Amino acid sequence: MGIAINADCSCLYVADTGNSMIRRIELSTGVVETVAGIAGSTGSANGSTSIATFNTPESLAVDAAGVIYVADTGNNTIRVIDTVAGTVSTFAGMAGSSGSQDGSGEDSTLNAPAA
Numbered sequence: 779m780g781i782a783i784n785a786d787c788s789c790l791y792v793a794d795t796g797n798s799m800i801r802r803i804e805l806s807t808g809v810v811e812t813v814a815g816i817a818g819s820t821g822s823a824n825g826s827t828s829i830a831t832f833n834t835p836e837s838l839a840v841d842a843a844g845v846i847y848v849a850d851t852g853n854n855t856i857r858v859i860d861t862v863a864g865t866v867s868t869f870a871g872m873a874g875s876s877g878s879q880d881g882s883g884e885d886s887t888l889n890a891p892a893a
Contacts, residue, residue, distance in 0.1 A: 780837030780893060784844060791846055793835040800835060800848060800859060813846070814859050814866050822853045822873035823866075830866035832857065833873075837893035849891040856891060 780793035791813065792801045799815030814827040821831030833852030840846050846859040847869065855871035870886050877887035 782840045785842045798832045
């Protein structure tokens with residue numbers, strides 16, 4: 779399970795691998811909430827964080843603007859969660875295809891990316 783802290787150190791983001799979800803833990807309160815993904819549902823759907831699906835995400839990183847980059851290991855992709863817009867998109871790799879093809883975005887292939 780991957781864990782990253784946000785820029786102002788107010789919350790942790792967790793790659794909840796077994797549930798195929800990305801979660802946030804508010805450090806001041808301990809409250810856990812789902813950022814993206816659907817419990818018990820795997821897939822590679824992009825779109826709103828409420829309908830996007832992941833497949834065994836294993837690690838993540840958060841940039842200074844709060845954008846979350848997820849190694850969606852089971853999909854062989856790197857996904858991006860825009861926390862301001864509330865959207866998930868594929869940044870690199872092609873869901874369902876593994877390999878080592880160079881290219882831009884979904885024209886590239888990865889094989890079980892993780893940190």
